[in-house]
Amino acid sequence: MMMWRICRIGLCLLAAVLLSAGIMLEGNVSAEDAALGSGVQAEQASFAGTAQATAAAEQGVKVETRTITKSLPGASIKAEYPHISGLKSKSVQRKLNSHFKARAEDFVKKSVKEAKQNQPSPSGHKYEFLGSYTVTYNKNCILSLYEQTYAYTGGAHGNSYREGLTFRLKDGKLLTLDELLRANPNYREIVDPAIAQQMQQTQGYFGNFKTIGPNPSYYVKDEGVVIFFPLYEYLPYVNGFPEFYFPFSQLLPAGANPFDFTRHK
Known part of the structure:
Protein backbone atom coordinates (compact mmCIF):
# COMPACT_ATOMS: atom_id res chain seq x y z
CA MET A 1 0.00 0.00 0.00
CA MET A 2 2.84 2.34 0.89
CA MET A 3 4.51 1.69 -2.48
CA TRP A 4 1.28 2.44 -4.32
CA ARG A 5 0.96 5.80 -2.54
CA ILE A 6 4.55 6.66 -3.41
CA CYS A 7 3.91 5.80 -7.07
CA ARG A 8 0.77 7.92 -7.13
CA ILE A 9 2.64 10.86 -5.63
CA GLY A 10 5.43 10.44 -8.21
CA LEU A 11 2.96 10.30 -11.07
CA CYS A 12 1.23 13.44 -9.83
CA LEU A 13 4.54 15.29 -9.60
CA LEU A 14 5.51 14.16 -13.11
CA ALA A 15 2.16 15.29 -14.49
CA ALA A 16 2.57 18.66 -12.82
CA VAL A 17 6.06 19.09 -14.33
CA LEU A 18 4.86 18.12 -17.81
CA LEU A 19 1.85 20.41 -17.55
CA SER A 20 4.06 23.32 -16.50
CA ALA A 21 6.48 22.64 -19.37
CA GLY A 22 3.57 22.51 -21.80
CA ILE A 23 2.30 25.87 -20.63
CA MET A 24 5.77 27.41 -20.97
CA LEU A 25 6.19 25.90 -24.44
CA GLU A 26 2.83 27.23 -25.51
CA GLY A 27 3.76 30.66 -24.20
CA ASN A 28 7.05 30.66 -26.13
CA VAL A 29 5.37 29.67 -29.40
CA SER A 30 2.81 32.42 -28.99
CA ALA A 31 5.56 34.98 -28.45
CA GLU A 32 7.38 33.81 -31.59
CA ASP A 33 4.15 33.90 -33.56
CA ALA A 34 3.48 37.41 -32.30
CA ALA A 35 6.98 38.55 -33.27
CA LEU A 36 6.63 36.94 -36.69
CA GLY A 37 3.22 38.55 -37.17
CA SER A 38 4.62 41.95 -36.24
CA GLY A 39 7.44 41.51 -38.75
CA VAL A 40 5.02 40.57 -41.52
CA GLN A 41 2.81 43.54 -40.70
CA ALA A 42 5.83 45.86 -40.75
CA GLU A 43 6.91 44.50 -44.15
CA GLN A 44 3.38 44.88 -45.49
CA ALA A 45 3.20 48.46 -44.21
CA SER A 46 6.59 49.25 -45.75
CA PHE A 47 5.57 47.71 -49.07
CA ALA A 48 2.27 49.59 -49.03
CA GLY A 49 4.08 52.87 -48.36
CA THR A 50 6.53 52.23 -51.20
CA ALA A 51 3.71 51.24 -53.54
CA GLN A 52 1.76 54.39 -52.68
CA ALA A 53 4.83 56.58 -53.25
CA THR A 54 5.52 54.86 -56.58
CA ALA A 55 1.89 55.21 -57.65
CA ALA A 56 1.91 58.89 -56.70
CA ALA A 57 5.08 59.47 -58.74
CA GLU A 58 3.61 57.65 -61.74
CA GLN A 59 0.28 59.48 -61.54
CA GLY A 60 1.85 62.91 -61.30
CA VAL A 61 0.20 65.99 -59.84
CA LYS A 62 -3.34 67.26 -60.13
CA VAL A 63 -3.69 70.02 -62.72
CA GLU A 64 -6.68 72.32 -62.91
CA THR A 65 -7.36 75.28 -65.18
CA ARG A 66 -7.62 78.84 -63.95
CA THR A 67 -8.71 81.74 -66.12
CA ILE A 68 -8.09 85.47 -66.41
CA THR A 69 -10.47 87.44 -68.62
CA LYS A 70 -10.50 91.06 -69.70
CA SER A 71 -13.08 92.83 -71.81
CA LEU A 72 -12.35 96.06 -73.66
CA PRO A 73 -14.33 98.00 -76.26
CA GLY A 74 -13.55 96.16 -79.48
CA ALA A 75 -11.38 93.47 -77.86
CA SER A 76 -11.72 90.30 -75.78
CA ILE A 77 -8.87 88.77 -73.80
CA LYS A 78 -8.79 85.37 -72.13
CA ALA A 79 -5.86 83.51 -70.62
CA GLU A 80 -6.06 79.98 -69.25
CA TYR A 81 -3.18 78.68 -67.15
CA PRO A 82 -2.44 75.56 -65.08
CA HIS A 83 -2.68 75.40 -61.29
CA ILE A 84 -1.18 72.30 -59.69
CA SER A 85 -1.86 70.58 -56.36
CA GLY A 86 -0.81 67.38 -54.63
CA LEU A 87 2.92 68.03 -54.82
CA LYS A 88 4.87 66.82 -51.80
CA SER A 89 6.97 69.98 -51.62
CA LYS A 90 4.58 72.86 -50.98
CA SER A 91 7.32 75.43 -51.61
CA VAL A 92 7.94 74.01 -55.10
CA GLN A 93 4.19 73.88 -55.69
CA ARG A 94 3.84 77.57 -54.79
CA LYS A 95 6.84 78.42 -56.97
CA LEU A 96 5.37 76.71 -60.04
CA ASN A 97 1.87 78.10 -59.52
CA SER A 98 3.29 81.61 -59.17
CA HIS A 99 5.26 81.06 -62.37
CA PHE A 100 2.20 79.95 -64.35
CA LYS A 101 0.04 82.77 -63.01
CA ALA A 102 2.69 85.42 -63.70
CA ARG A 103 3.02 84.27 -67.31
CA ALA A 104 -0.75 84.49 -67.81
CA GLU A 105 -0.91 87.93 -66.22
CA ASP A 106 1.93 89.13 -68.43
CA PHE A 107 0.10 87.90 -71.53
CA VAL A 108 -3.07 89.74 -70.49
CA GLU A 128 -9.18 88.59 -79.91
CA PHE A 129 -6.39 87.43 -77.60
CA LEU A 130 -6.35 83.87 -76.28
CA GLY A 131 -3.89 82.02 -74.06
CA SER A 132 -4.13 78.28 -73.43
CA TYR A 133 -2.03 75.29 -72.41
CA THR A 134 -1.86 71.54 -73.01
CA VAL A 135 -0.32 69.05 -70.58
CA THR A 136 1.62 66.41 -72.53
CA TYR A 137 3.33 64.47 -69.72
CA ASN A 138 2.58 64.26 -66.00
CA LYS A 139 4.33 61.40 -64.21
CA ASN A 140 7.74 60.18 -63.02
CA CYS A 141 8.21 63.52 -61.19
CA ILE A 142 8.10 65.38 -64.53
CA LEU A 143 5.46 67.85 -65.70
CA SER A 144 5.67 68.79 -69.37
CA LEU A 145 3.30 71.07 -71.27
CA TYR A 146 3.17 73.72 -73.92
CA GLU A 147 1.56 77.12 -73.68
CA GLN A 148 0.05 78.66 -76.78
CA THR A 149 -1.12 82.20 -77.40
CA TYR A 150 -3.25 83.53 -80.22
CA ALA A 151 -3.77 87.14 -81.25
CA TYR A 152 -6.11 88.42 -83.94
CA THR A 153 -5.75 92.11 -84.75
CA GLY A 154 -7.12 92.10 -88.27
CA GLY A 155 -6.05 90.51 -91.53
CA ALA A 156 -6.73 87.08 -92.99
CA HIS A 157 -5.93 85.23 -89.78
CA GLY A 158 -4.41 85.66 -86.36
CA ASN A 159 -0.92 84.78 -85.19
CA SER A 160 -0.01 82.03 -82.75
CA TYR A 161 3.03 81.46 -80.58
CA ARG A 162 3.93 78.29 -78.68
CA GLU A 163 6.41 77.58 -75.90
CA GLY A 164 7.30 74.21 -74.40
CA LEU A 165 7.87 73.92 -70.64
CA THR A 166 9.21 70.83 -68.88
CA PHE A 167 9.68 70.89 -65.10
CA ARG A 168 11.39 68.56 -62.66
CA LEU A 169 8.84 68.42 -59.84
CA LYS A 170 11.40 67.57 -57.18
CA ASP A 171 12.72 71.14 -57.17
CA GLY A 172 10.71 72.97 -59.84
CA LYS A 173 13.65 73.26 -62.23
CA LEU A 174 12.81 74.13 -65.84
CA LEU A 175 14.68 71.56 -67.94
CA THR A 176 16.33 72.23 -71.27
CA LEU A 177 16.42 69.46 -73.84
CA ASP A 178 20.17 69.11 -73.27
CA GLU A 179 19.53 68.46 -69.57
CA LEU A 180 16.81 65.91 -70.27
CA ALA A 194 16.23 63.28 -89.44
CA ILE A 195 14.41 66.63 -89.27
CA ALA A 196 16.18 67.91 -92.39
CA GLN A 197 15.04 64.85 -94.33
CA GLN A 198 11.42 65.20 -93.21
CA MET A 199 11.45 68.93 -93.96
CA GLN A 200 12.71 68.33 -97.49
CA GLN A 201 9.89 65.88 -98.09
CA THR A 202 7.23 68.40 -96.98
CA GLN A 203 5.49 70.49 -99.62
CA GLY A 204 6.14 74.22 -99.28
CA TYR A 205 9.41 73.82 -97.36
CA PHE A 206 11.29 77.14 -97.37
CA GLY A 207 14.71 75.53 -97.02
CA ASN A 208 17.66 76.58 -94.87
CA PHE A 209 17.18 74.17 -91.95
CA LYS A 210 20.56 73.09 -90.59
CA THR A 211 20.23 72.39 -86.87
CA ILE A 212 17.80 72.65 -83.96
CA GLY A 213 20.21 75.09 -82.34
CA PRO A 214 21.47 75.45 -78.75
CA ASN A 215 18.08 75.61 -76.98
CA PRO A 216 15.36 73.93 -79.06
CA SER A 217 11.66 74.13 -78.22
CA TYR A 218 10.28 70.78 -77.06
CA TYR A 219 7.90 68.92 -74.79
CA VAL A 220 7.78 65.37 -73.45
CA LYS A 221 5.16 63.03 -74.86
CA ASP A 222 4.66 59.30 -74.22
CA GLU A 223 8.13 57.72 -74.22
CA GLY A 224 9.96 60.45 -76.08
CA VAL A 225 10.14 64.14 -76.96
CA VAL A 226 8.54 66.37 -79.57
CA ILE A 227 10.77 69.07 -81.05
CA PHE A 228 8.84 71.88 -82.72
CA PHE A 229 9.41 75.16 -84.55
CA PRO A 230 7.53 78.48 -84.85
CA LEU A 231 5.04 79.24 -87.58
CA TYR A 232 6.54 80.44 -90.86
CA GLU A 233 10.13 79.56 -89.89
CA TYR A 234 10.48 76.64 -92.30
CA LEU A 235 6.96 75.92 -93.59
CA PRO A 236 3.83 77.87 -94.64
CA TYR A 237 1.18 78.91 -92.11
CA VAL A 238 -1.13 76.14 -93.26
CA ASN A 239 1.32 73.53 -91.93
CA GLY A 240 0.97 74.83 -88.39
CA PHE A 241 3.78 74.24 -85.92
CA PRO A 242 6.19 71.71 -87.46
CA GLU A 243 6.61 68.87 -84.94
CA PHE A 244 9.05 65.97 -84.90
CA TYR A 245 8.74 63.10 -82.43
CA PHE A 246 11.76 61.10 -81.27
CA PRO A 247 11.48 58.18 -78.81
CA HIS A 264 23.43 62.46 -64.07
CA LYS A 265 22.63 65.87 -62.61
Whole structure:
Protein backbone atom coordinates (compact mmCIF):
# COMPACT_ATOMS: atom_id res chain seq x y z
CA MET A 1 0.00 0.00 0.00
CA MET A 2 2.84 2.34 0.89
CA MET A 3 4.51 1.69 -2.48
CA TRP A 4 1.28 2.44 -4.32
CA ARG A 5 0.96 5.80 -2.54
CA ILE A 6 4.55 6.66 -3.41
CA CYS A 7 3.91 5.80 -7.07
CA ARG A 8 0.77 7.92 -7.13
CA ILE A 9 2.64 10.86 -5.63
CA GLY A 10 5.43 10.44 -8.21
CA LEU A 11 2.96 10.30 -11.07
CA CYS A 12 1.23 13.44 -9.83
CA LEU A 13 4.54 15.29 -9.60
CA LEU A 14 5.51 14.16 -13.11
CA ALA A 15 2.16 15.29 -14.49
CA ALA A 16 2.57 18.66 -12.82
CA VAL A 17 6.06 19.09 -14.33
CA LEU A 18 4.86 18.12 -17.81
CA LEU A 19 1.85 20.41 -17.55
CA SER A 20 4.06 23.32 -16.50
CA ALA A 21 6.48 22.64 -19.37
CA GLY A 22 3.57 22.51 -21.80
CA ILE A 23 2.30 25.87 -20.63
CA MET A 24 5.77 27.41 -20.97
CA LEU A 25 6.19 25.90 -24.44
CA GLU A 26 2.83 27.23 -25.51
CA GLY A 27 3.76 30.66 -24.20
CA ASN A 28 7.05 30.66 -26.13
CA VAL A 29 5.37 29.67 -29.40
CA SER A 30 2.81 32.42 -28.99
CA ALA A 31 5.56 34.98 -28.45
CA GLU A 32 7.38 33.81 -31.59
CA ASP A 33 4.15 33.90 -33.56
CA ALA A 34 3.48 37.41 -32.30
CA ALA A 35 6.98 38.55 -33.27
CA LEU A 36 6.63 36.94 -36.69
CA GLY A 37 3.22 38.55 -37.17
CA SER A 38 4.62 41.95 -36.24
CA GLY A 39 7.44 41.51 -38.75
CA VAL A 40 5.02 40.57 -41.52
CA GLN A 41 2.81 43.54 -40.70
CA ALA A 42 5.83 45.86 -40.75
CA GLU A 43 6.91 44.50 -44.15
CA GLN A 44 3.38 44.88 -45.49
CA ALA A 45 3.20 48.46 -44.21
CA SER A 46 6.59 49.25 -45.75
CA PHE A 47 5.57 47.71 -49.07
CA ALA A 48 2.27 49.59 -49.03
CA GLY A 49 4.08 52.87 -48.36
CA THR A 50 6.53 52.23 -51.20
CA ALA A 51 3.71 51.24 -53.54
CA GLN A 52 1.76 54.39 -52.68
CA ALA A 53 4.83 56.58 -53.25
CA THR A 54 5.52 54.86 -56.58
CA ALA A 55 1.89 55.21 -57.65
CA ALA A 56 1.91 58.89 -56.70
CA ALA A 57 5.08 59.47 -58.74
CA GLU A 58 3.61 57.65 -61.74
CA GLN A 59 0.28 59.48 -61.54
CA GLY A 60 1.85 62.91 -61.30
CA VAL A 61 0.20 65.99 -59.84
CA LYS A 62 -3.34 67.26 -60.13
CA VAL A 63 -3.69 70.02 -62.72
CA GLU A 64 -6.68 72.32 -62.91
CA THR A 65 -7.36 75.28 -65.18
CA ARG A 66 -7.62 78.84 -63.95
CA THR A 67 -8.71 81.74 -66.12
CA ILE A 68 -8.09 85.47 -66.41
CA THR A 69 -10.47 87.44 -68.62
CA LYS A 70 -10.50 91.06 -69.70
CA SER A 71 -13.08 92.83 -71.81
CA LEU A 72 -12.35 96.06 -73.66
CA PRO A 73 -14.33 98.00 -76.26
CA GLY A 74 -13.55 96.16 -79.48
CA ALA A 75 -11.38 93.47 -77.86
CA SER A 76 -11.72 90.30 -75.78
CA ILE A 77 -8.87 88.77 -73.80
CA LYS A 78 -8.79 85.37 -72.13
CA ALA A 79 -5.86 83.51 -70.62
CA GLU A 80 -6.06 79.98 -69.25
CA TYR A 81 -3.18 78.68 -67.15
CA PRO A 82 -2.44 75.56 -65.08
CA HIS A 83 -2.68 75.40 -61.29
CA ILE A 84 -1.18 72.30 -59.69
CA SER A 85 -1.86 70.58 -56.36
CA GLY A 86 -0.81 67.38 -54.63
CA LEU A 87 2.92 68.03 -54.82
CA LYS A 88 4.87 66.82 -51.80
CA SER A 89 6.97 69.98 -51.62
CA LYS A 90 4.58 72.86 -50.98
CA SER A 91 7.32 75.43 -51.61
CA VAL A 92 7.94 74.01 -55.10
CA GLN A 93 4.19 73.88 -55.69
CA ARG A 94 3.84 77.57 -54.79
CA LYS A 95 6.84 78.42 -56.97
CA LEU A 96 5.37 76.71 -60.04
CA ASN A 97 1.87 78.10 -59.52
CA SER A 98 3.29 81.61 -59.17
CA HIS A 99 5.26 81.06 -62.37
CA PHE A 100 2.20 79.95 -64.35
CA LYS A 101 0.04 82.77 -63.01
CA ALA A 102 2.69 85.42 -63.70
CA ARG A 103 3.02 84.27 -67.31
CA ALA A 104 -0.75 84.49 -67.81
CA GLU A 105 -0.91 87.93 -66.22
CA ASP A 106 1.93 89.13 -68.43
CA PHE A 107 0.10 87.90 -71.53
CA VAL A 108 -3.07 89.74 -70.49
CA LYS A 109 -1.13 92.93 -69.75
CA LYS A 110 0.59 92.91 -73.15
CA SER A 111 -2.69 92.09 -74.91
CA VAL A 112 -4.45 95.05 -73.25
CA LYS A 113 -1.64 97.36 -74.32
CA GLU A 114 -1.71 96.11 -77.92
CA ALA A 115 -5.50 96.34 -78.12
CA LYS A 116 -5.52 99.95 -76.89
CA GLN A 117 -2.71 101.01 -79.21
CA ASN A 118 -4.37 99.59 -82.34
CA GLN A 119 -7.97 100.68 -81.71
CA PRO A 120 -10.16 100.94 -83.63
CA SER A 121 -9.74 97.83 -85.76
CA PRO A 122 -9.20 98.75 -89.44
CA SER A 123 -11.36 95.82 -90.54
CA GLY A 124 -14.08 96.48 -88.01
CA HIS A 125 -13.64 93.01 -86.51
CA LYS A 126 -13.22 92.63 -82.78
CA TYR A 127 -9.70 91.93 -81.60
CA GLU A 128 -9.18 88.59 -79.91
CA PHE A 129 -6.39 87.43 -77.60
CA LEU A 130 -6.35 83.87 -76.28
CA GLY A 131 -3.89 82.02 -74.06
CA SER A 132 -4.13 78.28 -73.43
CA TYR A 133 -2.03 75.29 -72.41
CA THR A 134 -1.86 71.54 -73.01
CA VAL A 135 -0.32 69.05 -70.58
CA THR A 136 1.62 66.41 -72.53
CA TYR A 137 3.33 64.47 -69.72
CA ASN A 138 2.58 64.26 -66.00
CA LYS A 139 4.33 61.40 -64.21
CA ASN A 140 7.74 60.18 -63.02
CA CYS A 141 8.21 63.52 -61.19
CA ILE A 142 8.10 65.38 -64.53
CA LEU A 143 5.46 67.85 -65.70
CA SER A 144 5.67 68.79 -69.37
CA LEU A 145 3.30 71.07 -71.27
CA TYR A 146 3.17 73.72 -73.92
CA GLU A 147 1.56 77.12 -73.68
CA GLN A 148 0.05 78.66 -76.78
CA THR A 149 -1.12 82.20 -77.40
CA TYR A 150 -3.25 83.53 -80.22
CA ALA A 151 -3.77 87.14 -81.25
CA TYR A 152 -6.11 88.42 -83.94
CA THR A 153 -5.75 92.11 -84.75
CA GLY A 154 -7.12 92.10 -88.27
CA GLY A 155 -6.05 90.51 -91.53
CA ALA A 156 -6.73 87.08 -92.99
CA HIS A 157 -5.93 85.23 -89.78
CA GLY A 158 -4.41 85.66 -86.36
CA ASN A 159 -0.92 84.78 -85.19
CA SER A 160 -0.01 82.03 -82.75
CA TYR A 161 3.03 81.46 -80.58
CA ARG A 162 3.93 78.29 -78.68
CA GLU A 163 6.41 77.58 -75.90
CA GLY A 164 7.30 74.21 -74.40
CA LEU A 165 7.87 73.92 -70.64
CA THR A 166 9.21 70.83 -68.88
CA PHE A 167 9.68 70.89 -65.10
CA ARG A 168 11.39 68.56 -62.66
CA LEU A 169 8.84 68.42 -59.84
CA LYS A 170 11.40 67.57 -57.18
CA ASP A 171 12.72 71.14 -57.17
CA GLY A 172 10.71 72.97 -59.84
CA LYS A 173 13.65 73.26 -62.23
CA LEU A 174 12.81 74.13 -65.84
CA LEU A 175 14.68 71.56 -67.94
CA THR A 176 16.33 72.23 -71.27
CA LEU A 177 16.42 69.46 -73.84
CA ASP A 178 20.17 69.11 -73.27
CA GLU A 179 19.53 68.46 -69.57
CA LEU A 180 16.81 65.91 -70.27
CA LEU A 181 18.98 64.05 -72.80
CA ARG A 182 22.19 64.47 -70.78
CA ALA A 183 23.03 60.77 -71.22
CA ASN A 184 23.78 61.54 -74.89
CA PRO A 185 25.39 64.97 -75.41
CA ASN A 186 25.57 64.22 -79.15
CA TYR A 187 21.84 63.67 -79.72
CA ARG A 188 21.81 66.46 -82.34
CA GLU A 189 23.72 64.13 -84.65
CA ILE A 190 20.54 62.03 -84.68
CA VAL A 191 17.78 64.64 -84.77
CA ASP A 192 19.30 67.21 -87.16
CA PRO A 193 19.57 64.94 -90.23
CA ALA A 194 16.23 63.28 -89.44
CA ILE A 195 14.41 66.63 -89.27
CA ALA A 196 16.18 67.91 -92.39
CA GLN A 197 15.04 64.85 -94.33
CA GLN A 198 11.42 65.20 -93.21
CA MET A 199 11.45 68.93 -93.96
CA GLN A 200 12.71 68.33 -97.49
CA GLN A 201 9.89 65.88 -98.09
CA THR A 202 7.23 68.40 -96.98
CA GLN A 203 5.49 70.49 -99.62
CA GLY A 204 6.14 74.22 -99.28
CA TYR A 205 9.41 73.82 -97.36
CA PHE A 206 11.29 77.14 -97.37
CA GLY A 207 14.71 75.53 -97.02
CA ASN A 208 17.66 76.58 -94.87
CA PHE A 209 17.18 74.17 -91.95
CA LYS A 210 20.56 73.09 -90.59
CA THR A 211 20.23 72.39 -86.87
CA ILE A 212 17.80 72.65 -83.96
CA GLY A 213 20.21 75.09 -82.34
CA PRO A 214 21.47 75.45 -78.75
CA ASN A 215 18.08 75.61 -76.98
CA PRO A 216 15.36 73.93 -79.06
CA SER A 217 11.66 74.13 -78.22
CA TYR A 218 10.28 70.78 -77.06
CA TYR A 219 7.90 68.92 -74.79
CA VAL A 220 7.78 65.37 -73.45
CA LYS A 221 5.16 63.03 -74.86
CA ASP A 222 4.66 59.30 -74.22
CA GLU A 223 8.13 57.72 -74.22
CA GLY A 224 9.96 60.45 -76.08
CA VAL A 225 10.14 64.14 -76.96
CA VAL A 226 8.54 66.37 -79.57
CA ILE A 227 10.77 69.07 -81.05
CA PHE A 228 8.84 71.88 -82.72
CA PHE A 229 9.41 75.16 -84.55
CA PRO A 230 7.53 78.48 -84.85
CA LEU A 231 5.04 79.24 -87.58
CA TYR A 232 6.54 80.44 -90.86
CA GLU A 233 10.13 79.56 -89.89
CA TYR A 234 10.48 76.64 -92.30
CA LEU A 235 6.96 75.92 -93.59
CA PRO A 236 3.83 77.87 -94.64
CA TYR A 237 1.18 78.91 -92.11
CA VAL A 238 -1.13 76.14 -93.26
CA ASN A 239 1.32 73.53 -91.93
CA GLY A 240 0.97 74.83 -88.39
CA PHE A 241 3.78 74.24 -85.92
CA PRO A 242 6.19 71.71 -87.46
CA GLU A 243 6.61 68.87 -84.94
CA PHE A 244 9.05 65.97 -84.90
CA TYR A 245 8.74 63.10 -82.43
CA PHE A 246 11.76 61.10 -81.27
CA PRO A 247 11.48 58.18 -78.81
CA PHE A 248 14.02 58.08 -75.99
CA SER A 249 15.14 54.68 -77.24
CA GLN A 250 16.39 56.37 -80.41
CA LEU A 251 18.21 59.20 -78.65
CA LEU A 252 19.69 57.63 -75.51
CA PRO A 253 21.97 54.67 -74.76
CA ALA A 254 20.27 51.39 -73.83
CA GLY A 255 19.05 51.44 -70.24
CA ALA A 256 19.36 55.22 -69.83
CA ASN A 257 16.47 56.83 -67.95
CA PRO A 258 15.99 60.53 -68.77
CA PHE A 259 13.99 61.03 -65.57
CA ASP A 260 16.61 59.56 -63.23
CA PHE A 261 18.66 62.52 -62.01
CA THR A 262 20.50 60.57 -59.30
CA ARG A 263 23.20 59.46 -61.75
CA HIS A 264 23.43 62.46 -64.07
CA LYS A 265 22.63 65.87 -62.61
